[in-house]
Amino acid sequence: MRDPFNTEAVGFDDPLAMLHACHERVRHYAGLLPRLAAHVTEHGVDAQAVEAARAILRYFDVAAPLHHADEDDDLFALLAGRLQGEPLRVLRELQVEHDVLGVQWQHWRGLLMSLIQGHGAVLNEVSAMAFAQQYIAHADREETHVYPWAETLVRPDELVKMGRRMAARRMPATD
Template sequence: MQILEPQKFASWNEPIEMLYACHGKVKRFCRQLTILPDYLAKNGCNQAVKNDVQQILNYFNQSAPLHHDDEEKDFFPLLVKYVPEAQKDIDELERQHVTLHDSWTKLSEQLQALLKDERENIDVELINHFVSGYDKHIALEEPLFELGKQHLSESELREIGDIMSARRRVQS
């Protein structure tokens, strides 16, 4: 079930590239989620599936909320200083963060039950709702990353990169 693709390595010295890297992981895990129901129907819940599901759970339980904090607490407030017209999209993205977290809560309950052998499948509609929510979200958000590259200074980027890095050290 593993889907491999070349990875571009980014560092906290390039916080916008790190935001893009997070989206790359979201996309990869969403692709895994979309193939999960058919895989389960054909192969059952084997150890390989459980390993992949655990990685997906870890990412969306830990890394995704940190990514949303990076955006809401650091990137968006700085960007809107230079591009005030981005506020409308930022407001929508922040609403979407809440919706994505709610969708994830429902989906993660089923994934946890799968790991505990309490269920044999995952609701396809839940997966589709979650994945389509992220598809729309990323499509709206990534143009703001590009605006950040255009408008934020190297020192501002370095500063928010340091904050984002520190956020993860506190969580570990």
């Protein structure tokens, strides 16, 4: 089992640790959204708000879809053939949540783009908190259920291949 207190940098040679590290970033950027909403309510759209909005956009436009692909296309695909009953149901629910979170993100993306472009945007603090909490709860469920299953059901050679695919997903396209 992964040591949560180990602060060494993780790489694609340990894909499960990479997925955990991605969840830490999910928690950070999801948590930043309600803080941004509160900041805009109190201070308006200032340089700090624009910087935060850009950071949130960058994470959820680039890193989050890659993370979801890592899980859906690699980890969940491996586990789906090895789980049954309640564990398989949980896995399928989490896959559906990726799509739901992606659709919800598009709403926030539009608001943040409007804010950055100076068109004004109202960021509802309650809605921002709900989105953040849903994303964080999703990550918690994966860590509670899926990742422990992976530690026991996915072979080391499969993890190596998974890590390579994760790394390849992040390689710039060459034309």
